[in-house]
Amino acid sequence: MEILVCARRVPDTSENEISLNAAGNDIERDELVYSVNEADNYAVEEALQIRDRVGGNVTVATIGGEDDEEILRRELAMGANQAVLISDDAFSGSDGKGVATILKDFVRKGRYDLILTGVQADDGAAQVGGMLAAMLDYPFASLVNSIALEDGKLKVSREIEGGNREINEIDLPCVLSIQTGINEPRYVGMRGIRQVASAPIPTLGASDLGVDQGAVGEAAARVKRVDYFVPALSKGAEMLDGSREENADKVLELVAAKGGLK
Template sequence: MEILVCVKRVPDTAENEIEINSDGNDIERDDLVYSVNEWDNYAVEEAIQLVDEHGGSVTVITVGDEESEEVLRREMAMGAEKGILLDDDAFEGSDGRGIAAILKGAVEKGNYDLILTGAQADEGYAQVGGMLAAMLDYPYASLVNMIEPGDGKLKVGREIEGGNQEVNEIELPCVLSIQTGINEPRYVGIRGIRKVASVDIPTMGASDLGLDAGSVGEGAARVKRIDYFVPEMGEGAEMLEGSTEEIIDKLIELLKSKGGIK
């Protein structure tokens, strides 16, 4: 089974204090610590487990600049065989539809049985996987937390409202968006990262993918970010400060004093 996993380099919320920039149109990105998107990490682990059990290979792919190579190399150290970087000035400012169009061009350059994405990325739109499937005219399932391969098909479980499980059969090739909790991503050590440090990662631009540069990027984006703001504190709201442990203790005491817990 040839599997392509779409990954993204995002700010690590555990390592950063996220603030809005002075223009109010984005977060302040200077000096941020970046890592792989959490949902994508589960998708890569699931791909590796499927290949370990059923054979094939795993390729990781990302749309980004040269700094995004670090995310590809991390996932290759995890066990993916190959990485592909989609990097072009024309891609900058693409919305979800543009990202999906870029990925579609790369998918069509390969021969993949299964394409995996994380359920959502840093902005939480959860749209690229579904758009990519629609552009490819492939079957699609979202919030997948179980995959069982069959003969040219997959049995997939989906997390639905109320904590219930929905099980479907889906034909290959297909696109699946992976939910956290489907597995436990393996630890990536320094030795593994060093092992892939010098592996060549091909870079593809718009012309390599057969894309009109004007069809993607900021100029072609149908969704544009207008404003970022911090919601005003409502009447009676109280902000808890301190370490995570201190905030938890304060919250428990507040809940007890308000009669929320005993």
């Protein structure tokens, strides 16, 4: 099976102190450390596990610049067969639809049976997977937390609000957005990354993919960010100051009152 995973490099929320920049329209990006978007990493692991069961190849692609190669190396070290950097000045400032358009043209250049994305980027809007599927006219399932292959079709399980699950049958080729927790991604150490340090990573631009430049980039973006702020801390935390036993009982009562216990 030929599997494509679309991944992104994002500021690592657990290792950064996110603050606003002076202009107030973005976060302060000096001193940030980045990593592969968490859900995307689960998607890569899932792709690798499917490949190891049924054979085939896993390709990881990202849209970005030179700096984004770092996550592609990490995914190669994890075991992906190849990685592609989709990079062009014309792409910068694309909105979700623009990104989906670029990916659509990239997918049409190859032949993929299964396309995985993370359920959403840490700083994203969870829209690219669905739009990409629609543009390709492929079936789409979101929030997928397990995948089984049966007779050329997939049985995917989706997470429903409240912790329930539903099972969907879906034809190939298709696009799935992967929920974190679907598997346990393998660890990539420094040694793994060093071993793929010289693996070639092709870079494809707008002309290589035949992207309609009028449909991507800042000019084509119809969703624009106009503000960015850190919400003020609200009051409403209830401090329990009884004995340990009293507090435990009170917590139990509160959780039950909110419907958290059945």
